[in-house]
Amino acid sequence: MIIEQMYTGCLAQGAYYIECDGVAAIIDPLREVQPYIDKASRNGASIKYILETHFHADFVSGHLDLAQKTGAAIVYGPEAAPQFNFYSAADGEELPLGKATITVIHTPGHTMESCCFLLKDETGKEIALFSGDTLFIGDVGRPDLAQKIRPELTPAVLAEHLYWSLRGKIMPLPDDVVVYPAHGAGSACGKNMCKETSDTLGHQKHTNYALRSNMTRDEFIREVMTGLVAPPAYFPFNVLMNMQGYESLDKVLGRGLRALSPSAFEIVANETTALILDTRDPASFAKGHIPNSINIGIDGSFAPWVGALIPDIKQEILVVAETGREQEVITRLARVGYDQAVGYLVGGYENWIRAGKEVEHVTSVTVAQLTVQAAQQTLSFIDVRKRSEYDSEHLPDALNMPLDNINEHMQQLNRNHTYYVHCAGGYRSMIFISILQARGFFNLINVEGGFKALKESGAFRITDFVKPVTQL
Structure with missing residues (x-):
């Protein structure tokens, strides 16, 4: 028997390849399905099932393309009603996989169709639980995502379902069963996930706050709902794509991998509403970039x-990437449903420079330079980290303007005032500056190394409690 976790760090997502006696199942595949097909081919196995734990919100699954390319059955548990051919498995149904079996366990709570899949060996011994977003390592799935699709499914309603699913169906399983969740730390599908991507159920019973044996239903509902922040805006759109269907990734790549010369790129940018997305690293973007482009580093x-x-998930996008990474960028856009890449700058930014096209820059300062300036004048800082990071420690007079909420607060900035912008290390601050620069803010200076460098320098006072300062 083969169990392989195929983990994707940027999404903190775990897909799974399971094989027994030449028969394979794929659980929660990513949009690019060729790696699963290649793995089965190398092993001389055929893919029989595509098992979906639920309708994912944070990424577009590869179930449709994988089914089309392999003939495998797409399997959901009870209460799933997608708009394509699938097999609806009953709660407790056993799916044969060679000499092994996979038992479908309906576990509503994160969503109403959520399921776990329990792998048993040929003797019937429970080996592994593929828990989807029902049970994470250190956490459980948040209960507030399905309301965007079905308003009656309030977080409290789903949290109660989750309580009974965990107590009635998951916690009674043997302690030595290995839990393989759909996500790890960094995913927005939970709030307290550990960095580990698997664990025994017995250890989770002792360490996961949501699995306390003496926990009442009301305590569970209250604790699971406490501390939730708003989910990313694209989540409901990904759910609908996973339910209703989507274009083949092959077609998306064919459209996005349209090589555009600098002149052709400029024409498309000027004559359409396409957004220019520069995916180079922040330092390269700062040194020079195409006007009105935004930077989100790959x-x-x-x-x-x-x-x-x-x-807008249907936003047309023009890609600027490091040469040779264009397909990677377009694929990773498609993972979260951004399928409308319409071309890329052939030869990258260097080719734009050779063509003599207009460029812009972002001013950056080192902490050493900043220390000299701060001794001469009062500086205005913007901290674009999350509120929780800011509350933990920050520069005393820094304005907290989380990148997540940039559109809500940018109108409160003075275009003629100079601000020094930082995040934790420099990635988010460049995104922030690029977005505002594209909207006409040209007095934003990036702090190289971010808060980490500011703190390590010892030249700036750090406040490690929330101080009542003006908030944007």
């Missing part, structure tokens, strides 16, 4: 920030 939390900051 080597950071790319897909989640795209989803959080580009409000």
Whole structure:
């Protein structure tokens, strides 16, 4: 028997390949399905099932393309009603996988159709639980996502369902069962996930706050609902794509991988509403970029920030990427449903420079330079980290303006005033500055190294409690 977790760090997402006696199942596949097909081919196995734990909100699953390419059955549990052919498995139904079996366990709570899949070996021994978003390592699935699709499913209603699902169906399983969740730390599908991506159920019973044996229903509902922040705006759109269907990734790539010369790129940018997305690292963007482009670096939390900051999932996008990484960018956009990439700048930004096209820059300062300036004048700082990060520690007079909420507060900035912008390390601050620069704010200076560098320098006073300062 083969169990392989195929983990994608930028989404904090775990897909799974399970194989027994030449028969394979894929659980919660990503949009690009060729790696699963290749793995089965190398092993001389055939993919029989595509098992979906629920309608995902944070990424577009690859179930449709994988089914089309392999003939495998798409399997959901009870209460799922997608708009394509699928197999509706009953609660407790056993799906044969070679000599092994996979038992479908309906666990409503994160969503009403949520299921876990329990793998048993040929003797019937429970081996592994693929828990989807029902049970994470250190946490459980948030109960506030389905309301966007079905208003009657309030967080309290779903939290109560989740309580009974965990107590009645998951916690009675043997302690040595290995839990393999759909997500790990960094995912917005939970609030307190650990960095580990698997664990025994027995250890989780002792360490996961939501699995306390003496926890009452009311305590569970209250604790699960406490501390939830608003989910990314793109989540409901991904749910609908997973329910209703979507274009083949092959077609999305064919459209996005349209090589545009600098002149052709400029024409498309000027004559359409396409957004120019520069995916190079922040330092390269600062040194020079195409006017009105925004920077979300491919080597950071790319897909989640795209989803959080580009409000229209159907937005046409022109891509600026490092040469050779164009397909990677377009694929990662498609992972979260941004399928309308319409071309990329052939030869990258360097080719734009060679063509003599107009460019803009972002001014950056080192902490050493900033220390000299701060001794000479009072500086205005904007801290674009999350509120929880700011509350933990911050510069005393820094204005907290989380990147997540940039559109809500930017009108309160004075375009003629100079602000020094920082995040934790420099990734988010460049995104922030690029968005505002594209909207006519040119007096924003990036602090290289972010708050980490400011703190380590010892030159700036740090407040480690919430101080009542003006908030934007």
